[in-house]
Amino acid sequence: MSASPADLVRRFHHAVGLDARTTPTEVPAPLAAQRGRLLAEEAAEVAEVSVTGPLDKLAHELADVVYVAYGTALVHGIDLDAVIAEIHRSNMTKLGPDGRIRRRADGKILKGDHYEAPDVAAVLRRQGWVPGGE
Numbered sequence: 403m404s405a406s407p408a409d410l411v412r413r414f415h416h417a418v419g420l421d422a423r424t425t426p427t428e429v430p431a432p433l434a435a436q437r438g439r440l441l442a443e444e445a446a447e448v449a450e451v452s453v454t455g456p457l458d459k460l461a462h463e464l465a466d467v468v469y470v471a472y473g474t475a476l477v478h479g480i481d482l483d484a485v486i487a488e489i490h491r492s493n494m495t496k497l498g499p500d501g502r503i504r505r506r507a508d509g510k511i512l513k514g515d516h517y518e519a520p521d522v523a524a525v526l527r528r529q530g531w532v533p534g535g536e
C-alpha cells in the first residue's frame with residue numbers, strides 16, 4: 403500500500419464531504435456520538451466473525467474498524483499515526499533491559515519496572531490541542 407490509512411481515509415472524507423479537522427478539537431456531542439456508534443458497530447461485526455470466520459470476512463471487518471477509527475480521529479482533528487507511535491513507544495517499555503517480558507500465568511504481558519505509560523495528552527498538545535478549549 404503506497405498511501406497510509408490516514409491518507410486514504412482523509413481522501414474519502416474530502417470526497418464525500420465528511421468532517422476533517424487538522425487540529426485536535428472537541429466536536430459537537432451528536433457528531434461525537436455518531437462516530438462512537440459507527441465504531442461500536444464495526445467492532446461488533448469483528449466480534450461476530452472472530453471465531454467463526456470466514457477469514458476474508460474477519461479481514462474485512464478488521465479493516466472497517468481501522469478505517470472508521472482513522473475517520474473518527476480525523477473528525478476530531480487527531481493525527482492518529484502519532485498517537486499510535488506513542489502507544490508503541492510505551493508498549494516497547496514492557497520489555498526489560500534484557501529484552502525479556504514477564505507474563506502472568508494466563509499469558510498476559512505484565513508491565514515491568516521500566517514500563518512508561520503512554521502520554522497521549524502530550525502528543526495531542528504537540529498537535530495543537532488546548533484541553534478544555536474550542
Ligand SMILES: [Mg+2]
Nearest residue numbers: 444447463466
Ligand atoms: Mg463492517
